[in-house]
Amino acid sequence: MREINSLLNDLDIKPLKYIKKGHIFIVETKDNKYVIKKSNKNIYEYLINRDYNQLPKIIYLDDYIIYEYEENIDTPIEEKILDIIYLVSLLHKKTCYYKNITKNDIKEIYEDILGNINFLKVYYDVLMTSIEAREIMNPAEYYLARNISLIYKSLDKCYKDINDWYKKYESLTSMRYTMNHNNLKLNHLINHHLISFEDAKDNLPIYDLYKFYKETYNITDWYDVYLNYNKEFKLTGYEQGLLLVMLLIPSKIEFKNNEYDNTIMVSDEIEYLNTTLKFINEITKK
DSSP states (O other), X not given: OHHHHHHHHHTTOOOSEEEEETTEEEEEXXXXXXXXXXXXXXXXXXXXXXXXXXXXOEEEESSEEEEEOOOOOOOOHHHHHHHHHHHHHHHHHHXXXXXXXXXXXXXXHHHHHHHHHHHHHHHHHHHHHHHHTOSSOOHHHHHHHHHHHHHHHHHHHHHHHHHHHHHHHTTOOEEEEEEEOOOOOGGGEETTEEOOOTTOEEEOTHHHHHHHHHHHTTTXXXXXXXXXXXXXXXXXXXXXXXXXXXXXXXXXXXXXXXXXXXXXXXXXXXXXXXXXHHHHHHHHOO
């Protein structure tokens, strides 16, 4: 706190009130409000150098970042999601570069995903053998048994699609990399500005989409979200193919001691797979 007070004094910012929210401070002055938090200076300088202007107004940037506080406008969630995906598409477009790769790089991606698929097949085989051996199933177990065909269907499709992907793209010599926000959440949008870049890092652009889909698949139509992203930064064939496989891989359901939570967990997974299969069919239909 002493460090922050000294910094504000150097900037001639005279605080009247501090509000602490998690790891950030909101500072109220007579005429304005500011957000102060620890930052990664290199990330923000890189964004500014790449002409990414969809950031709040930055007052100071070093070990801390200080930017003007903005009251968030109350907008529908669906609109917020579209705003975020637009800002992410711009982020990817302005930070895109090509990285040379070898056949081993593609093979590693393929084998990692294939290994996960094979692991889950064995895992669910063993789990279902155990469940079916019971005289009386718990509600969550019964719900899983009734819907296990959906999990196997998803795994079979992932297995086929990742093998098709590998055959088609095993000879790629370069892949697109972008700066990924890496922590996309609804509260990281403030009036058409994207905030909280502290976890940002370079990666394939699909990882931002993958994480954001997981956050929001059940509260909006992701077909429209996906189309809006592609208007500004269109995914390549190998990117789309890899993303769709990653999205469809089921989670590993591990039962706990709370039967209510177990039932909700199975229900959520079944909803996720049904929604994702529908999304994939919309994206890939001829």
